[in-house]
Amino acid sequence: MNHIAPGRNAGVYSYDDIDRRFVAERVEQFRAQVERRLSGELTEEEFKPLRLMNGLYLQLHAYMLRIAVPYGVLTSRQLRKLAEIGRKYDKGYGHFTTRQNLQFNWIKLEDTPAILHELAEVDMHALQTSGNCVRNVTTDQFVGAARDEVVDGRVYAEILRQWTTLHPEFTFLPRKFKIAIMGSDADRAAIRIHDVGVFAKRNERGEVGFTFYVGGGLGRSPFVGKLVRDWVPEEDFVAYLEAILRVYNQYGRRDNIYKARIKILVHELGQEKFTQEVEEEFARLRGPKYRLAPEIVDEIRRRFGGPAFETLTDEPESFQAAKAANPDFARWVAVNVLAHKVPGYAAATISLKPAGGIPGDATSEQMELVADLADAHSFGELRVSHAQNLVLAHVRQDELFTLWTALEANGLGTPNAGLIGDIIACPGLDYCALANARSIPLAQAISARFADPARQQAIGELGIKISGCINACGHHHVGAIGILGVDKKGEEFYQITVGGDPTLTTAIGDILGPAVTADETVDAIEAIVEVYLSNRHDGERFIDTLKRVGHGPFKERVYAAH
């Protein structure tokens, strides 16, 4: 058993010898599988599911390795290792994804065992980042830090990681399975677009319980997760999920890949019947075997350690003075910094969306810089957000100016978190074998068009999300403005949707009109923004103006020239 010292990578789950031995054994297992593939002992058909279970895809230009960042939390040491792998085995950069993971795009199969070995040295792996299993559990990037947090979701996400890793019953599900968990009143993890969305909360006695939404998902058939149970006590957390997965495993379709996700099962059975099936299964299996004892929860919580926060006060003088003297810093604070649960601290978003940049990409040098800054200012710990940014969650307010100065000097100080330039985009046809159209160039063109930080701030909260195909890795369905790349007779076109919402009031966006070219799309976004600004009431968000005035004015302006 390891005991981590407070202050050194505090807030990150600490592996013990069993964890390490398990990951090391898996590396050696995969090394042998790669050797058998290269020698011809395994065919590609036999090998493909094995490599996918280790996060290795074959994409357009090379193999792509998807590395798990459990619930988006990692240490500075782990980020430095990712930077090193990027430099040594890839092309000096990596791509942070909407599932809080990291992907390398130029990996060689023959290098993969060595890469996995190096990852294991820092307690990382690529297990279950692909395949029809339970994938990386995602959560709020401000978990354990946000002032509005009610329950620390990391603890339960880690319990799920341990419960689902190589779970013999759920390793060959009908299709992949994604779980998100949120423990604040605000939903920053888009839980209702996941196969299972868990909302952690407390009752009037302060006890922890969970609301379960099931059957959400995007892709070809987007659905919002249905409420299956409002309150599951903490001790039944694992049992209830086990029941959901058993029902899915038993009834989920294996005959048609497009109908295999749990969202289709929930839709076809109906919310009531599905819930009944889950409740019956839950009643059968509930008991000592599946009971999540408080001692287990406490032990997992202890293994996260905890930052040794100092007793400070909010808005120290030096912080106020820095904001007053430097408008650019003040803007970054207003846009990228969130209130912390501990007075005197703040959570800072490091935008990976510079104007004209590639959303989610970071060079090895940038990763090393952020790792250094995490050591200096955030207890050696950092997060990946599902919006493809990085977060230093525990920064002293009187150190924010120093942090910002370093970020700004290295192109990482863009003040656009949650604004129109903070575009979520999948890799698209520039890298992905499934894509129909490119996503990144469009994101670059839009963020360049709206580069002016003052204009972005004036526009306010407006999420643009871009997917290069209907699989919707860029979450376009729930973008306030969503963009879907389509192929029309060999040409790239883009379908625009409006009114999507990834929060607890989840909504799937509506198609505005016929698909347009990439250039027309950028102009269309500009037109949509102009209509919004000319119609909005004071303080009204884009989606609220849209609800009030309807699609008509937007559609009319966008398609005026057609």
Add this chain to the structure above:
Amino acid sequence: MALNDKSRNEAVLKAITANRLRDGEVIFLAPGPDLGWVERLDDAALFEDATTAETVLAAAKAKAEGEQFAVDVYAFDLRVTDGQRVPVKTRERIRALGPTVRIDLGKQAAA
């Protein structure tokens, strides 16, 4: 080779492509009876008729897979205009060159 396909009136030809097993590199079937592979589309074998391409594809696939050399072997369409080989689909143009958003990477970087 160019990214833009401005050669709509040129005849459609076929080439055969794959990814190399050990490193995933995009490769193209080379001219000649040996069914070897090259890394650049400019050096690839071109086929004027689909039937020949299908026959060669089957042989190349069997050989490459048998020797554990290549995976995902398939044929794709391209045109030749002004001496440049331009795949019909954007996907194949990007495979043959590299990501359009990182022209410092992929085959285009060494062109």
